[in-house]
Amino acid sequence: MNDGANNLAVEKIATGISSFDIIAKGGLPRNRTTLISGTAGSGKTIFAVQFLAAGIELGFPGVFVTFEESASDIRKNMRSFGWDLAKWEAEGLLAFVDASPDPEIDSVESGGFDLGALLARVKHAVKKVKAERVAVDSLGAVFSQFSDQSIVRSELFRIASALKSIGVTAVLTAERTDDYGHIARFGVEEFIADNVMILRNVLEDESRRRTIEILKFRGCDHQKGEYPFTIVPDGGVIVIPLSAMQLSMKSSNVRISSGNEQLDAMCGGGLFRDSVTLVSGATGTGKTLTVTQFLQGGAKNGERCLLLAFEESRDQLFRNATGWGFDFEEMEAAGMLRVVCDYPDVSGLEDWLVTIQATIREFKPQRVALDSLSALEHVGTAKAFREFVIGLTSFIKHEEITGLFTSTTASLMGGDSITETHISTLTDSIILLRYVEMFGDMRRGLTVLKMRGSWHDKAIREFTIDKGGMKMGRPFRNVTGILAGAPVHVSPGDVERAWSQLDKDSEIPRRDSGSPAVGEDGADIERRRIFPPASD
Amino acid sequence: MLENPEMAEDERILATPTLIKSLPLPLRRVIGDLSDKDKVLLGLEVQPKPLKSADNGVAS
Numbered sequence: 001m002n003d004g005a006n007n008l009a010v011e012k013i014a015t016g017i018s019s020f021d022i023i024a025k026g027g028l029p030r031n032r033t034t035l036i037s038g039t040a041g042s043g044k045t046i047f048a049v050q051f052l053a054a055g056i057e058l059g060f061p062g063v064f065v066t067f068e069e070s071a072s073d074i075r076k077n078m079r080s081f082g083w084d085l086a087k088w089e090a091e092g093l094l095a096f097v098d099a100s101p102d103p104e105i106d107s108v109e110s111g112g113f114d115l116g117a118l119l120a121r122v123k124h125a126v127k128k129v130k131a132e133r134v135a136v137d138s139l140g141a142v143f144s145q146f147s148d149q150s151i152v153r154s155e156l157f158r159i160a161s162a163l164k165s166i167g168v169t170a171v172l173t174a175e176r177t178d179d180y181g182h183i184a185r186f187g188v189e190e191f192i193a194d195n196v197m198i199l200r201n202v203l204e205d206e207s208r209r210r211t212i213e214i215l216k217f218r219g220c221d222h223q224k225g226e227y228p229f230t231i232v233p234d235g236g237v238i239v240i241p242l243s244a245m246q247l248s249m250k251s252s253n254v255r256i257s258s259g260n261e262q263l264d265a266m267c268g269g270g271l272f273r274d275s276v277t278l279v280s281g282a283t284g285t286g287k288t289l290t291v292t293q294f295l296q297g298g299a300k301n302g303e304r305c306l307l308l309a310f311e312e313s314r315d316q317l318f319r320n321a322t323g324w325g326f327d328f329e330e331m332e333a334a335g336m337l338r339v340v341c342d343y344p345d346v347s348g349l350e351d352w353l354v355t356i357q358a359t360i361r362e363f364k365p366q367r368v369a370l371d372s373l374s375a376l377e378h379v380g381t382a383k384a385f386r387e388f389v390i391g392l393t394s395f396i397k398h399e400e401i402t403g404l405f406t407s408t409t410a411s412l413m414g415g416d417s418i419t420e421t422h423i424s425t426l427t428d429s430i431i432l433l434r435y436v437e438m439f440g441d442m443r444r445g446l447t448v449l450k451m452r453g454s455w456h457d458k459a460i461r462e463f464t465i466d467k468g469g470m471k472m473g474r475p476f477r478n479v480t481g482i483l484a485g486a487p488v489h490v491s492p493g494d495v496e497r498a499w500s501q502l503d504k505d506s507e508i509p510r511r512d513s514g515s516p517a518v519g520e521d522g523a524d525i526e527r528r529r530i531f532p533p534a535s536d
Numbered sequence: 537m538l539e540n541p542e543m544a545e546d547e548r549i550l551a552t553p554t555l556i557k558s559l560p561l562p563l564r565r566v567i568g569d570l571s572d573k574d575k576v577l578l579g580l581e582v583q584p585k586p587l588k589s590a591d592n593g594v595a596s
Contacts, residue, residue, distance in 0.1 A: 099550050106564055107554075108578060111571030116552040117544045124541035145550070146567075 010220040013132075013169055016054030017047070019239040023223040024214060028195070032218075033160050033170045035192050037184040038199030043210065043231055044173040046081070047199065048135035049074065050236040051171050052094065053083040060132040061093045063125045063168075067141035071096040082234045095125040101145055109147055115155035119162055126168060134163055138173040139188045149186070157191040183215070194218045200226065204381045207348060212239055228387055230350035238354050242390050256367075256402055258290075259297025262472040263431075265530045266448050266457035271429065275452070276393045276403040278373075278424065281433030282413070285444055286465055287406040288312065289324060290431070291369045293469050294404045296326045299336040303366035307337065308356060310344045310375035317341070325467050338363050349380040349388040357395055367402050373423065374408040389423045413437065413485035428452040436462070436482050438489075445482055446472070461531075472531055555580075 012026035021027045028034050028051075038044045045068075052062035064085075066074060074096075075085045088094035099118060126134065139156060146152050163170045172192055174184035179200045183189040189196055196215040201208055211226035229239040255270035258277075264270040271277055279290045291307065298305040309317055317339065321328045331337035340359060347355070360368065370392075377385050389405075396403045405427070412435055424430060430449040435442050447460040459475035460482050478495050481488045490498075547556065557564040557580050570576050 097545070098548060102548060104563065105548070106562065107567055108565070108575050109567045110573075110575035111568035113551040113553065113568040115550055117541075117554065118550040120541040121544050121549075124545070 010218075012220065014058070015051055016058050017050055017237055017239070018235065019241045020212070020237070022241040023212070023227050023239055024217070025221050025223060028169055028171070029217055029220055030169055031164060031167050032194045033163055033172055033192050034195035034197060035172055035174055035184065035189055036197050036199060037174045037176050037189070039176055039179055039201060042179075042199040042201040043229075043237060044175075044199055045069070045074070045137050046078075046231055047237050048137045048171050048173050049078050049083060049085075050081070052133055052135050053078075053081075053085075053236070055133040056088050056093045061095075061129040062133040062135065063095050063097060063122065063129065063131040065097040065099060065122055065125075065134065065136040067099050067101075067136070067145070068138050070100045071098040080233055081236045083236075092129055095129045095131070097121050097125050100141075113148075113151065115142075115152075115159065118155075119159050122159065123162070123166060126166060131168055134168045134170040136170065136172040138175060139192075140175040140185050143186050153186070153188075153191065156188065160192045199229075204384075207380055207384075209348070209380065209384055210350065212237075228350050228384065230348070230354050232351065232354055235354075240350060240353060240387065240391050242387055242394075252400070256303075257297040257301065258404075259293030259295070259300075260290075260470050262530055263290075263293075263446075263470065266446075266459075266461070266472070267429065267451055268454040268456045271402055271404075272453070273402055274397045274400045275428035276397065276405065276426070277429040277431060278427040279404060279406045279431045279433065280409060281406075282409045282411065282435060285433035285435060286446075286463070286470060287408070287433060288317070288320060288371055289465060289470060290433070291371050291404060291406060292317075292321050292324060292326055292328075294367065294369055295328075295331070295337060296321075298367040298402075299331045299334070302336075304335070304364065305331070305337050305367040305369070306360065306363055306365035307339045308368070308370045309339060309341045310370075311372055312341075314339055314341045323467070324465075324469050326469075338365070344375045344379050349376065349384045352376065352379070353388050353391045353395075356392060360396065360399060360401065365401060367404070368396055369404045370406070372406040372408050374406075386423070389426055393423075393426050411485060413487075424450075432483065434460070434482055436460075436476060436479060436487050438479065438487070443476075445476055446470075447483075474531075 010032070011030040012024070012028060013030045014021050014027040015024070036044050036047055049064065052064055055062050064074070069077070078085055085094060089096065097118075122134070125131070142156060143149055143152050160172070174188045176182060176184050179202050183196060183198070195217045198213045198215055200211045200213070202211070210229050210231070212229045213226045214222040214224070223241070227239055227241055229237055231237055252273050254273040256273050257264050257270050258267065279287050281287050295305040295307055307317070312320070318328045328337060328339070332339065344352075373389065376388065379385075380388070393403065407423075429451045432447050432449050434445045436445045444463050444465070445460045446463050447458070448456040461475050462473040464471045464473065476482060478490050478492055479487045480490055551567045553567075553569060555566040555570065557566075564580055566576055566580060
C-alpha cells in the first residue's frame with residue numbers, strides 16, 4: 001500500500017474520548033479507517049458520535065454519515081450526552097450526510113448501479129466543513145437498503161479508500177450477531193481492515209458488562225485484550241484502562257493517623273498517605289467504627305473526607321457516630337465530610353467506579369472510606385468486581401488519597417471472604433477484626449496482618465468499644481487459633497515455654513508480655529502509655 | 537451529481553444512476569442502469585399499454 005511520501009511510523013490522533021487514548025496508546029491511526037464492530041446496543045453509534053464530538057471540542061470539524069437512524073433522531077438522542085449537534089452544524093463544525101432509509105421513498109433496482117452519489121455527498125460535506133474526522137454509522141444498514149450485495153460491497157470499499165485518500169480519519173461501525181463470533185456481518189472487515197475495534201455488551205450473571213477491545217491497528221501498537229467501559233450521561237463512553245492506570249502509581253512515606261492512637265502505634269506510626277487499607281471482619285466486629293475513627297481523624301487534621309456507604313443509611317451512620325462520640329453533622333457542615341449513601345444495586349460496577357471517580361475529582365478529599373466492599377461484590381461478576389477494586393485503588397493512590405475499605409467475612413469466627421481473596425493483594429495494609437470466644441464471652445480481637453513497607457505489631461490484641469471509640473487491650477497471649485476461627489486456650493506455662501523458645505530462635509526481644517519487661521527504656525514507657533494494662 | 541452534490545443531498549440520493557418519478561404521486565425511484573425493463577416499469581408504476589385500453593391498467 002502506498003502511503004505517499006510518509007515513511008515514518010503510523011501517526012496517531014488523540015480522539016479525546018476519556019481514557020480510550022490510553023488503551024489505544026495515543027489514539028486512532030491518522031488518515032486511516034477504523035472499523036468498530038459490535039452487537040446491537042453495544043454503543044457503536046455513541047462511540048462514533050463521541051469521536052466527532054471530542055474532535056470538535058479539540059477544534060477538528062467532522063462529518064457524520066448515517067445509514068441507520070435519521071439525522072434528526074441522532075441530534076435528539078445525543079442531546080442527553082451533552083452534545084449539541086445542531087449548534088455545531090450551525091457553526092459549520094459538523095455536517096450530516098443523511099443516508100438513512102426514508103419510508104416515504106419507494107425505490108426499485110433495475111440493473112447495475114454504483115454509490116457515486118453518496119461518495120459525492122460525503123466528499124462535498126468533508127470539503128464544506130473542512131472535516132478532519134468522519135464517522136459512518138453503520139455499514140450493515142447499507143446492505144439492507146440495496147438488494148445487490150456484491151455492488152454494495154465493492155462500493156463501500158471504494159468509499160473507504162476514498163476517505164483515506166482525502167486525508168480524513170474515519171470510524172465506520174458494523175454490526176455483529178454475537179459478542180464472541182465473526183467480526184462483523186457481511187464480512188465488512190475483509191475490505192476495511194486496517195484497524196478493527198470490538199465493542200461488547202455481554203450478559204453475565206444477569207448483569208451487563210461492556211468491554212472494548214482493539215483487535216488490530218495495522219502498523220502500530222495498542223493495548224491488548226478487553227477493557228471495561230461504561231456509558232454515562234454527560235460524558236458518553238468512558239473506558240476504564242486498568243493496566244495503564246497502575247503504571248503511574250506513586251508511593252510516599254508520609255504517615256497519617258487512622259484516628260486511633262493505639263491503632264496508629266500498632267501500624268508502626270500510622271497509615272501511609274496514598275495507601276489503601278482493608279479492614280476485614282464479621283458483622284459487628286467494629287468495621288464501621290474503624291471507618292468512623294478514620295474519618296474523624298482526618299477531619300481533625302483538616303483533611304476532607306469522603307464516605308461511600310453501601311450498607312447503612314445516612315441516619316444510621318450519623319447516629320452510630322454520635323454514639324461513639326463523633327459528630328458527623330458538624331464535620332459535614334464544616335465541609336470536611338461528604339457522605340454518599342446508596343444501594344449498591346442501583347448501577348453496575350463500572351458505573352460506580354465512574355461515579356466515585358467523578359465525586360472524588362469534584363470534592364477532592366484527602367481520605368476516602370468505603371463501607372463495605374462486600375456489599376458491592378454481588379453487583380457484578382467476580383472479574384468485574386476485581387476490576388472495580390483495581391480501578392478504585394489505583395485511582396485513589398494516583399490522586400494521593402488515603403483509602404480505607406471494609407469487607408465483611410461470611411462466618412462469625414475467623415475465616416476469610418471472597419472479597420479478601422480477590423483484593424488482598426491489591427491493598428497495602430490489612431487489618432483483621434475477629435470475634436474471640438473466651439469462656440462464654442465474645443471478645444473482639446484486632447491484628448494488623450499486613451503493613452506494606454513498615455514494621456507493625458504482630459500481636460492479636462483484644463479491644464473494647466465504648467463511648468470514645470476503640471480501646472486496645474492486651475494481646476491474646478494464651479489463646480491460639482483465633483484467625484483460623486477455632487480459638488484454643490493454652491495454659492500460661494505452655495505460653496511461656498513457647499515464647500522463650502521462639503525468642504531464642506529469632507533473637508528478637510520479646511515485647512508486650514503480660515509481665516513487666518526487665519529494664520524499661522523510653523520506648524517501653526511510651527508503649528505503656530499507649531497501651532495501658534487492661535483493667536479487667 | 538458530481539457537479540452538484542447539494543442536489544443529491546437534498547434529494548437524499550445514494551446511488552447513481554437514479555431515476556426519480558416525482559409526479560404523479562406517489563414518489564418513486566428507480567436505481568440502476570434501467571437494463572431490467574420489467575423492474576423499471578414496476579418501479580414507475582407504469583403498466584404496458586393493454587391492447588384495448590379502456591380501463592386504467594387495474595387488470596393485469
